[in-house]
Amino acid sequence: MVMKHDPASKRSTGPSAKFSEPVADYLEYLQRERGRSENTLRAYDVDLRNLGQFLNEHAGDPALKQISVQMLRDWLAYLHESAVSRTTLARRISAVKNFFAWALKNHLVENDPALRLAAPKKERRLPHILQPSQIDRLLSEHAGPTEENEAARQKGDGIDQDPKARAIQCRDRVIAELLYASGLRISELVALDLSDIDFERRTLRVLGKGNKERMVPFGKPAERVIIEWIRSYRRVVAAEQAGDALLVGVRGSRLNVRQAREVIASALRSLGDTSASGPHALRHTVATHLLDGGADLRAVQEFLGHASLATTQLYTHVSVDRLRQSYRQAHPRA
Structure with a gap:
C-alpha cells in the first residue's frame, strides 16, 4: 500500500506537503485503480519528488494550483544542466504530464501546466540477445x-x-x-x-x-x-x-x-x-x-x-x- 507522506517528517530540502500530499493520492490511485506495479509506483514517486524538491528550493514552494508551465520549464533546464540522460528526462516528463492530467481531471488544478511540455525522443538501444x-x-x-x-x-x-x-x-x-x-x-x-x-x-x-x-x-x-x-x-x-x-x-x-x-x-x-x-x-x-x-x-x-x-x-x-x-x-x- 502506498503511504502518504507525513508532513511532519519533511525536510526543507525535499518537497513540501503542498506537493507531496496530492502526489501520495495520485500514487494510491495508480496502485488501487490502475494496478500499477511496485516498480512503476517507485519510479513515479522518485520522479515527482524530484520536481517537488525543485519547486520547494527554487520556486518559492508554490501550491499545486500555482505551478506554471514556466516553473516546469525551469525544472527541465535544471535537469539539463545536471546532465540527466535523455531516457531519465523523458521518463520524468511523462510522470509529470500524467500527474497533472490526473490533477486536472480531479479538479485539483484549473489548468494543466504540463500540457505543452515536450519529451525528448528516447534512445532506442538494441537489446542484447543470445545466439x-x-x-x-x-x-x-x-x-x-x-x-x-x-x-x-x-x-x-x-x-x-x-x-x-x-x-x-x-x-x-x-x-x-x-x-x-x-x-x-x-x-x-x-x-x-x-x-x-x-x-x-x-x-x-x-x-x-x-x-x-x-x-x-x-x-x-x-x-x-x-x-x-x-x-x-x-x-x-x-x-x-x-x-x-x-x-x-x-x-x-x-x-x-x-x-x-x-x-x-x-x-x-x-x-x-x-x-x-x-x-x-x-x-x-x-x-x-x-x-x-x-x-x-x-x-x-x-x-x-x-x-x-x-x-x-x-x-x-x-x-x-x-x-x-x-x-x-x-x-x-x-
Missing part, C-alpha cells in the same frame, strides 16, 4: 553459484549428497527453461502458482502489467523440468508459507524477484561470451528467435504481453538472421 548455441549451453549447463545454492551446498559434502542443493539446482533449471520457453517478465515468473499450469495444453496463466491476464505456451523441455521439480524436489524446500507458489526459495517461502534475477545473472556470467546480463535478455532473445523463425509480429506481441505493437517492433531491428534471409531471397544481386 541459439548460447541458449543451448545456458540450458544444458548448471547455473553459476548463487547465494542460495552455495548456502545449501555448504551444508553437505557436495551437491550430489545434499538434497536441498539438488532441489535448488532443479529449480534454477526451471527458471531458465521457463524464461526462454515463455518470454515471461521475471516478476511474472515468480508470481506463478501451481494452479496456473495447464499440463494438458502446456500453457501458463500469467498475470501481467496492469493486471492483464494472458495464456502463454511452453514446450516439452520446460514441461519435463517442471514436472521433475514438482514431483521430486519442490517438497524438499517448500514450507507452509510457500502456499501454491511454483518457485520456492531456500527458506521455504515463495521465491522473490531478486533471487530469481541472481540465478539468471549468474548463469549468463558463466557463459563467458555474452554481454547479456539479466533475465530480460532471455525475453529479448525468445522474441527475436520467434521472429527469426517466421512468427507473426502480432502473435509475438500477444505472447509477450506488450500493450503496444511498437514495443514488439523493436525486436525486428535485432532480427538480423531474418533480414539476411529476406535479402538473399529478394535482392537480385544478393
Whole structure:
C-alpha cells in the first residue's frame, strides 16, 4: 500500500506537503485503480519528488494550483544542466504530464501546466540477445553459484549428497527453461502458482502489467523440468508459507524477484561470451528467435504481453538472421 507522506517528517530540502500530499493520492490511485506495479509506483514517486524538491528550493514552494508551465520549464533546464540522460528526462516528463492530467481531471488544478511540455525522443538501444548455441549451453549447463545454492551446498559434502542443493539446482533449471520457453517478465515468473499450469495444453496463466491476464505456451523441455521439480524436489524446500507458489526459495517461502534475477545473472556470467546480463535478455532473445523463425509480429506481441505493437517492433531491428534471409531471397544481386 502506498503511504502518504507525513508532513511532519519533511525536510526543507525535499518537497513540501503542498506537493507531496496530492502526489501520495495520485500514487494510491495508480496502485488501487490502475494496478500499477511496485516498480512503476517507485519510479513515479522518485520522479515527482524530484520536481517537488525543485519547486520547494527554487520556486518559492508554490501550491499545486500555482505551478506554471514556466516553473516546469525551469525544472527541465535544471535537469539539463545536471546532465540527466535523455531516457531519465523523458521518463520524468511523462510522470509529470500524467500527474497533472490526473490533477486536472480531479479538479485539483484549473489548468494543466504540463500540457505543452515536450519529451525528448528516447534512445532506442538494441537489446542484447543470445545466439541459439548460447541458449543451448545456458540450458544444458548448471547455473553459476548463487547465494542460495552455495548456502545449501555448504551444508553437505557436495551437491550430489545434499538434497536441498539438488532441489535448488532443479529449480534454477526451471527458471531458465521457463524464461526462454515463455518470454515471461521475471516478476511474472515468480508470481506463478501451481494452479496456473495447464499440463494438458502446456500453457501458463500469467498475470501481467496492469493486471492483464494472458495464456502463454511452453514446450516439452520446460514441461519435463517442471514436472521433475514438482514431483521430486519442490517438497524438499517448500514450507507452509510457500502456499501454491511454483518457485520456492531456500527458506521455504515463495521465491522473490531478486533471487530469481541472481540465478539468471549468474548463469549468463558463466557463459563467458555474452554481454547479456539479466533475465530480460532471455525475453529479448525468445522474441527475436520467434521472429527469426517466421512468427507473426502480432502473435509475438500477444505472447509477450506488450500493450503496444511498437514495443514488439523493436525486436525486428535485432532480427538480423531474418533480414539476411529476406535479402538473399529478394535482392537480385544478393
